Amino acid sequence: MSLLQQLTADMVTAMKERDKETLNVVRMLKAAVQNEQIELGHDLNSDEEVAVMAREYKQRKESLAEFENAGRDDLVEQAKKELTIVEKYMPQQLSKDDVEKIVSEVIDTLGVDSMKGFGQVMGAVMPKVKGQADGKLVNQVVKEQLSK
Known part of the structure; x- marks a missing residue:
């Protein structure tokens, strides 16, 4: 349907x-x-x-x-x-843990290790979580992981 x-x-x-x-x-x-x-x-x-x-x-x-x-x-x-x-009409939303896993995988794949690659990481992550995670959450997680 x-x-x-x-x-x-x-x-x-x-x-x-x-x-x-x-x-x-x-x-x-x-x-x-x-x-x-x-x-x-x-x-x-x-x-x-x-x-x-x-x-x-x-x-x-x-x-x-x-x-x-x-x-x-x-x-x-x-x-x-x-x-x-x-x-009710939205797909199941990803938890913060799930988003963190996806972001870390993308960071490892791209080999990014600083905030300079922020746009590159966001560009790769957003299509994977489209409709399943809020952009603000993804943004926050990417910043957290790149600032480590």
Whole structure:
């Protein structure tokens, strides 16, 4: 079942259950996927679907941080609920340990031993963890390992 079919089925379920919050989030996700299809001019493959979901997840995570900094508790709760709904459609996220293993393997493979090779390491790691790890986490792990 494609992501678009899954979103449509979940939208119907949310309508039947009269779950307005879930319905609104699923509608936004479905619209994002359809907009991406229109923009690219073809049905999305799994990598493109993951990229759309990762973008939507990141937007909500950034909104959550901004709401928390502004002290908007009412919006914080809503953003947390939206994040949990979006997480259902994301692939399983890698743990920090998994990211550290991948980064160390890439560093060993490339033979990088200083911060000068930071961009090179990031360029090699990000495609491997696309949609499975947050860029900030990868950035942090690469900096930690290169500064040793």
